Amino acid sequence: MTDAIRVKEEQPGVLSRILRSDLFYSFRRSPITVISAAVTLVLILAALFAPWIAPHDPFDPASLDIMNSLLPPQWTADGQAGFLLGTDDQGRDVLSTILYGMRISLAVGFASVVLAMALGVTLGLIAGYVGGITDTIIMRVADVQLTFPAILTALLIDGVARALAGPQAYEEIVVFVLVLSIGLSFWVQYARTVRGSVLVEANKEYVLAARLIGLRSSTIMFRHVLPNVVGPVLVIATINLALAIITEATLSFLGVGVPPTQPSLGTLIRIGNDYLFSGEWWVTIFPGITLAILALAVNLLGDWLRDALNPKLR
């Protein structure tokens, strides 16, 4: 059978091939995973389409009315129609701020995971493939960083950026600083995993063959070795997405993340926390629940993916 014919045969069956795969089977067999995937998808879509589905635009000062500030949820006695989950101190609709806030949380989460992955995978590949002193230096740095919790590293990078940029400029670049500080705190796990897999792969015959025909090291690393170590990287990335979202929320809650003018979920919880004692619980509890559901759903997905891709557990 020639290649051309085989491609033709499989082309229409991509969907059915996915549906018949082992991975999809294990996915379908786990109701919790299906539910978490659905929840994750709904939340991501809701964040993506926030401008269209949010009942109000919380960042349009013209639409805000200070008379509407701190209204309780709609179903309570003092609730007002149109504000399903109540309003915050500036009269912003809580449901709308959550939808918009989730955009920032997810964007920072995804971006920092991509950064950590790119950095970690590249360094891991180089460390494993080149070896020698390069390997030693990279892995030593990783070891030192691993002794500190990620949140501390992120706080420190944030503090340095704050000092270097000055208060005004800092406000403008804060999202990038967050991505950078979270991304730089999480690269170690990727580097270690990839390095370990590369050390195994590098001795296999296909790498030797690729070397024999004179391919450049970078080509072998990224085109031949990388695809074979991608499974564990995906698992780490999924679990790290939940961690990154939580870290961003934590930094914002601590007051070193995104400012109240463009709030993420963490900032919303921080704002609402001030009103907890005066009885306005909805300002902080609803963003909190959203964050918890998002993190839990992504975590469950990551757990499933880890078990599904690990042949030892089957």
Add this chain to the structure above:
Amino acid sequence: MLAFAIRRLIQAVGVMLVVALISFLLFRFVGDPVNQLVGVDTTPEQRAQLRQDLGLNDPVYVQFGRFVGKAARFDFGISYQIKRPVADLIASRLPATLELSLVSAVFALLVGLPMGVYTGLYPQTLLSRLFLALSLTGISLPTFLIGILLIFIFSVNLGWLPSFGRGDVVTIGGFWTTGLLTRSGLSSLILPAITLGLFQMTLIMRLVRGEMLEVLRTDYIKFARARGLSSRAINFGHALKNTLVPVITITGLQIGSIIAFSIITETVFQWPGMGLLFLQAVQNVDIPIMAAYLLLIAFLFTVINFIVDLLYVAVDPRIRIGGAGA
């Protein structure tokens, strides 16, 4: 054993020097120390004089040497924001953080260990599944959210426990303040300690469960059953004993994490500890405090790692033969 200890010690000193270098670079090159110390009306001559007096014109390696020398004597300079020696500030906050961290570690161990043993022995019961589901929620819920929820339930709604501060403290020996001896101090400690310890508790529980499941499958347990020993003797005398090595290690290593994570808990509960001091320093770009905190945490981590490494070798003879290894 001695060679191993010395090798580990050299590594630890190396790590500390690297961290000291980072903290020095932070201190020296992020922001200008002179500008932070003087007012606007200082003349350029006075600035130059101060620069000379502070030794900022010396070669960088001389300055680094001086920095390390001073740090070894707990001299971290003067806070830009609060205008007091950093060492005094940290010393006044240290007891609060250490007390909170220790109580949470004890809580995590006392609750996590039995839960882990139970779920390991009876993995299929409803209660075990409930514990596991709870532990997953515990991992997914951010620390600060747990704190807020606890405050909402136990302080705002039920009014049982205070939501911020340390309550009344007693001074012991002139420098150590403790809240463990007063009623309000103890009740103030409960919520922060649970918040901080919850994550470690789930971690210990999952670890003990995993180890128990592993150990219960081994041949010597089967043999013990064949000998007709009581379940109690097998479960606790044989199985649990062998799961304790990794548990001790991880718990030891987690003490460092607890101290670092107390930043979050201290913020939620306005607990007057080191973490809150560090966070305010980050917000105000108070570099001397940041540098000192970084060094202190690194020191604690290194010391804990060192002790755990030695304990590990002392407890597990296999590592002694294997050499440095892990």
